[in-house]
Amino acid sequence: EIVMTQSPATLSVSPGERATLSCRASQSVSSNLAWYQQKPGQAPRFLIYDASTRATGIPARFSGSGSGTEFTLTISSLQSEDFAVYYCQQYNKWLATFGPGTKVVIK
């Protein structure tokens, strides 16, 4: 099983600042990586697939990069609605696993 790790566990950011979230796979997943956002009491929201392609309706301030084992989600200028937990998910060889999440909180 491919194990995903995310860092940091919690990221404290001021509104308007840039947030950089990291995700690492225990073995190469090529670009088979997606990102999701989840707010308390809500279902996850699909953000990014194929490591860097924004899903429909996702603002341009969200961007993804990386391949192989190292990936990054960048939020260029945090808005109040962006404070949430972010999960990466690999889908290499069709068996998916999620990372433990990074919680983005207001500084």
Add this chain to the structure above:
Amino acid sequence: EVQLVESGGGLVQPGRSLRLSCAASGFSFSDYYMDWVRQAPGKGLEWVGRSRNKANTYTTEYAASVKGRFSISRDDSKNSMYLQMKSLKIEDTAVYYCARVIVGATRDGYYYGMDVWGQGTTVIVSS
């Protein structure tokens, strides 16, 4: 409006069975792969399993943690997917989400993502 609605959750004793349902509307259900994802209280997301579409012969895949105990089926005539859970364990306690899956080809392989989610249904396994 594209929508997924889960149902069937509840309190069940360890070792017993439960079947969850996911009702879809607003899109051509038969064309899509569908996934189940769960979230234990206060924990992260865990992929549970998948049903491919008719074009891909409805094949299913499961996470190791549920393989052999859980089974996924679907009825395209009812725009519904089901998760049959057997031999339930306390650690199966979670909110269970169904999600629509988008898949496609890329230059180097394929892409995949869960683009529409239901609101979830809660399963509590306890004696």
